[in-house]
Amino acid sequence: MSKTTSNSIHITKATQSKIDTVNFDDLQFGRVFTDHMFVCDFEDGQWQRPEIKPYGPMTIDPSARVFHYGQAVFEGMKAYKDNDGRVFLFRPDENFQRINKSSARMAIPEFPESYFFEGLETLLKLDSAWIKPGIGNSLYLRPFVIATEPAISASPAVTYRFMIICSPAKSYYSDAVKVIFAQKYSRSADGGVGFAKAAGNYGAQFYPTTLAQKRGYQQIIWTDANTHEYLEEAGTMNIFFRVGDKLITAPNNDRILDGVTRKSIIQLASDMGIACEVRRVSVQEIKDAAKNGELKEIFGAGTAAVVSPISAFEHDGQEYKMAMEDDSYAKIFKSRLLGIQHNEQDDTHGWRHEVV
């Protein structure tokens, strides 16, 4: 390993790349990691000098608060390569702001903007070979922060670790998914942490989702915890409903993640003259629309899955099938988003961020 210093980040390069051992045509999401990772510790009240080093296991005390109290947040973003080998991020400022919003809610110190961007860009330059060009290919980036202080009292830690790890990816849900509208379990409450990418929000969904999967549904669309009458979002995607030619999506609140893909689709819809209502949407409204033929599409929107068409939903023991037309909004938005992300279409809103 050779040690060099660049941009104040302390860099230790991997002696040999693992890239030749990876079959890029057969990638399972989130299982293979690139050669390097970014690490920055918070100690003595401040973020210390960041480091990039070979990806690998780390040493941590069993009493670290992250294990006991779930004091941890994360982000999910992607890097894309165009056919000229140029590398782009998509609206990374949104992820930067969101991780700090999540951190604030979890009593974790905010991370400096310059470290976040220098870390990402330096890492991407080192591991650029892992980003394959072509629509559908990307490098999934996972910034996250964990409470490392070795003390099991139930209060905020004084030491933390911020990391970025990178995993080459194809899109997450390759087939259309079937969903259940939640009627018993719930994801978050008003005044809770649902709007944050707090680690515990995700583990809490595994069991109900497993139950849904046993019945043939891959995902749950969460409803409000009080009444289960209003549709909110899926486990890792915001949700859009197309009724007639109009889109509807739930508003942001305490309980819903303010998704970057969601807000981009709302903007693209406006660009294309597609009406999009951001408002509460009830289970009853969607069932009625399904029955009278007005419900044309449901799709999920998120960085991992991009746009994921939903082929059926279940509620009260009844399954409602969707038509899955070829000229769906889901397809239009997906190809527009991928086109912008891969530098194949005009970026009218300045969403692409080139890594140079």
Add this chain to the structure above:
Amino acid sequence: MSKTTSNSIHITKATQSKIDTVNFDDLQFGRVFTDHMFVCDFEDGQWQRPEIKPYGPMTIDPSARVFHYGQAVFEGMKAYKDNDGRVFLFRPDENFQRINKSSARMAIPEFPESYFFEGLETLLKLDSAWIKPGIGNSLYLRPFVIATEPAISASPAVTYRFMIICSPAKSYYSDAVKVIFAQKYSRSADGGVGFAKAAGNYGAQFYPTTLAQKRGYQQIIWTDANTHEYLEEAGTMNIFFRVGDKLITAPNNDRILDGVTRKSIIQLASDMGIACEVRRVSVQEIKDAAKNGELKEIFGAGTAAVVSPISAFEHDGQEYKMAMEDDSYAKIFKSRLLGIQHNEQDDTHGWRHEVV
């Protein structure tokens, strides 16, 4: 380090005890750990052979699901020593059942009963010197399970680690605490994971609790997330209200941890002929009782704090002070519980479990 095998647990003893470096008169909760820890990994669909080894840091992949999705649960229990050097646990079957209930909700495989008890008892025998006799002294035991699989897809892991770490303790809140009744933030929702000792439930409370602390209140008493009208529990304690000579505590449900101390106090109250109502208790009722002088006590009940008297509460910007009488129920229950736990009083319900 010498390697021996006992009861199927693989034991590696510490070459030298750290106990002489510890000042038992000045213990901060959860910062000092004993010489050994218990470790058992779940792999290939089953719990592997357990191990006891010197307490120390462990190696884990940065992509381990616990860091990203908070798939983790824990327990809190204590070991006590009487003046003859006999060591006792208090209702450990309750903790065993509860950790598996928490695990089930978090899609974590349940842990075998024999491993749990053999692990605890073997560890306690090895580290028995760390348990000091005398009321107020104890060894806090922290069993916990974390998802270790190195893969960042949002679904249950296939590998886990169950551990027990031990920390010598005095009682947690030494002084009476002041609390705020929650009006904005919330701890859990119906259909959520509030009843489980899931890691993420705790980290989510840190920020609101920090805000309360800035205003001079150490803890929050959570209310129902929907209306904030009903009092539920504190961050690590169940709550009892004494109105006149009657006790009231909230019923268990999806949102509240089914505390061992709480259920023991309900039993002791019945033994002593103290009326205890287990029912919803509203903020308004407690404020009214405070105003008309009927509210005699509020106290928290939990393993760490045992019984913790509350000296004041705040709601709607107004502070209500409690009288803190010498003959309080809080004191009676605390000394009865400690008496049973330390083998100084009759154990009429068979709650003590001797470690032999």
